[in-house]
Amino acid sequence: MTATALITGASSGIGYELARVFAREKYNLVLIARNEKKLQEIAVELTKAHEVQVTVLAKDVSLLVSATEIYDSLKQNGIAVDVLVNNAGFGDFGFFTETKWEKELEMINLNMTALTALTKLFVGDMVKRKSGKILNVASTASFQPGPLMAVYYATKAYVLSFSEAISNELSGTGVTVTALCPGPTESGFQAAADMKDSKLVKGKKLPTSQEVAEYAYKALMSGKVVAVHGLMNKIMAQSVRYSPRAVVRSLVRAMSERTH
Secondary structure, eight states: OOOEEEEESTTSHHHHHHHHHHHHTTOEEEEEESOHHHHHHHHHHHHHHHOOOEEEEEOOTTSTTHHHHHHHHHHHTTOOOSEEEEOOOOOOOSOTTTSOHHHHHHHHIIIIIIHHHHHHHHHHHHHHHTOEEEEEEOOGGGGSOOTTSHHHHHHHHHHHHHHHHHHHHTTTTTEEEEEEEOOSOBSSHHHHTTOTTBTTTTTOOOOBHHHHHHHHHHHHHTTOSEEEOSHHHHHHHHHTTSSOHHHHHHHHHHHHSBOO
């Protein structure tokens, strides 16, 4: 029987590239994003190329009711989810005193609450079947505080901590949890976060979403718990553990500021 992967934020970036990877590996797909037209186009593309079944659900996952609506809809249609990919998320750039609370609340709801709710809903069925995989997209931002992106970094720290903890709890159940921690990636993220002029990304050759997706798939399949993409990102993630926190805060601030 063909396995099914559910991917949130599947209309672009890493989510779209993950959909392409899973389709190539002959997984049926459940694709979730707000843009139904784009999702339908992707469904046609992947069905034609790989002869897999693609279910499209146009949902704003930042709305608290969406997780339950997604779960109930799939249950009613007899679709069991073997792989859950919590990829949907976004960031915001600027001083906390100047950023908009409405956007930050949406970010908290999407990056943390929706991810947790979907995991809660689907993991029980996976444990009953003694089989399943969960990929939570965190970030290299997970490893340290982030001045100028304070709320975003904090949400990704939550994703990493949560994923590691439940990975330990699920040991021996047949269900694995992987926290993917990419660094800055060539995708629509920077534009959405209004950080194209940040020193983190401006003028830099960033890895593509496709490269990150290929790495993520391999890490997920191997049951890796914390998967940091890229050698320099791995070094940075380890180095902050041994650096004074005041130094880390200052460094992140300096690396994040806009170029002038």
